[in-house]
Amino acid sequence: MERKKISGKLKLSEIASKLGGRLVGEDAEVTGIRPVDSAESGCVSFLFDKKLAEAALKGAASAFVIPEGYTFVSDRPVIYVKEARAALAVAVELFYPPVVKPSxxxxxxxxxxxxxxxxxxxxxxxxxxxxxxxxxxxxxxxxxxxxxxxxxxxxxxxxxxxxxxxxxxxxxxxxxxxxxxxxxxxxxxxxxxxxxxxxxxxxxxxxxxxxxxxxxxxxxxxxxxxxxxxxxxxxxxxxxxxxxxxxxxxxxxxxxxxxxxxxxxxxxxxxxxxxxxxxxxxxxxxxxxxxxxxxxxxxxxxxxxxxxxxxxxxxKWMKNNAALLEISDIRKKVNEISRRLNNDGSETDS
CATH class of the missing domain: 2.160.10.10 (Hexapeptide repeat proteins)
Incomplete structure (x- = not known):
């Protein structure tokens, strides 16, 4: 389905309401959604992973959406939601509604x-x-x-x-x-x-x-x-x-x-x-x-x-994979044991 980005702005309180989330901080207006690593001023970014927190704070996003329970300290507004990916799907619908064409x-x-x-x-x-x-x-x-x-x-x-x-x-x-x-x-x-x-x-x-x-x-x-x-x-x-x-x-x-x-x-x-x-x-x-x-x-x-x-x-699959990674070392050890046994046998025969 074709979608087109809206030309206007949305208040964070409106977004939070649609996402079933909780807004903490200023009720600012935003113009779109961007990934954490390429966020621009005026956009909101979603944090799916705690590992992204540092990158998010260094970025230019004007607000963040994160799951409840995450520890995230920011001077920018935050919308807390139960499930970030489900919230993202709703947010995309808000900013990129379907293009309606005549039948x-x-x-x-x-x-x-x-x-x-x-x-x-x-x-x-x-x-x-x-x-x-x-x-x-x-x-x-x-x-x-x-x-x-x-x-x-x-x-x-x-x-x-x-x-x-x-x-x-x-x-x-x-x-x-x-x-x-x-x-x-x-x-x-x-x-x-x-x-x-x-x-x-x-x-x-x-x-x-x-x-x-x-x-x-x-x-x-x-x-x-x-x-x-x-x-x-x-x-x-x-x-x-x-x-x-x-x-x-x-x-x-x-x-x-x-x-x-x-x-x-x-x-x-x-x-x-x-x-x-x-x-x-x-x-x-x-x-x-x-x-x-x-x-x-x-x-x-x-x-x-x-x-x-x-x-x-x-x-069983993981154990076998782990064994495969060691097979070269195991082969070397077997060859060394075989060599020693052969040498011992030779000395006995002599």
Whole structure:
């Protein structure tokens, strides 16, 4: 969603009220938000970490927002909040409200006569809406995006430029698709016949639950016969691959360069760190965390933190990593012991 910075000023008391916070100090006016290390006079900065306190005091910010319980001595106003990151999200909304554009279909869009476009939707120039597709209320389809035949897009979705949603997909309400992502391309299904890879037609679909967000250049493949499913509230970073027939639960997080192979079953509230992944047909319990670069090669039946390859519990993974760091020294010691034993043996034989 496009946002634009406000041109006016906001009083700190107004900001504190919106954040559910407590203002200590002068009720000054501020014009925006800036990071601690690049703050300017007239701006407010957020302190997420006590380690930033010294840098904050050296900076030019006119006020600070910090979590309750932090010890922070400053002659500048401070807004105390329960949770700084949640407060930041609200503050950004205050200073950078969404840009409201008129609804309607651009004369330069390509919209099939059988497509159904809600009156409050906006279809911008160069977008293509195919036969029998449905676009819900308040949804925006930006230039050069493609919505395939029979695909249903729910209410208040944002389809950024150059997104491709293939035929017969279902997007819930509040879905956000960033530029370059592809929803519903063929799953990677082939069989070998006399040394030749033969394609298996992929006729399933993709279902994205409400409030799913998918980053740039990520792909969710369509199922072979059934659907690939991404549960409500799940967030997928840039350059992530979700294989065909996979079922993902609600409110999961997939960090960049994660790869999920086909036909996996992933529970709710699962987190995959950067460059992690799975083999096909594995099941992963709810509330599991896979550390960065972890490779899931078997089912995970109990939630917890796992890492490494083959996948291991956090404690075992950390112990093995520590041992690996010492392996060179261990090798030297073994070689020295072996040399001494050989020398002792030689002296005995003589």
């Amino acid at each position: 309607g279909v651009s004369g330069q869009a390509n919209v099939a006569s059988s497509a159904k476009i809600a009156p409050t939707a906006r279809i911008e120039a160069g977008a293509t809406i195919s036969e029998d597709a449905v676009i819900g209320e308040g949804t925006v389809v930006y230039p050069n995006s493609f919505i395939g035949t029979g695909t249903v897009v729910g209410d208040n979705c944002v389809i950024y430029p150059n997104v491709t949603v293939y035929q017969e997909c279902l997007l819930g309400n509040g879905v956000i698709l960033h530029s370059g992502c592809v929803i519903g391309a063929d799953g990677f299904g082939y069989y070998q016949d006399k040394g030749v890879s033969v394609k298996i037609p992929q006729v399933g679909g993709v279902v994205l639950g409400d409030n799913v967000e998918i980053g740039s250049n990520s792909c969710v493949d369509r199922g072979a016969l059934g659907d690939t499913v991404i549960g409500e509230g799940t967030k997928i970073d840039n350059q992530v691959q979700i294989g065909h027939n996979t079922k993902i639960g609600k409110h999961c997080i997939f960090v960049g360069q994660t790869g999920i192979a086909g036909s996996c079953e992933i529970g709710d509230y699962v987190i995959f760190g950067a460059r992690s992944g799975t083999k096909d047909h594995v099941k992963i319990a709810s509330k599991t965390i896979i550390a960065a670069q972890g490779g899931v090669d078997r089912d995970i039946e109990e939630g917890g933190i796992y890492g490494g390859f083959p996948i291991q519990s956090k404690m």
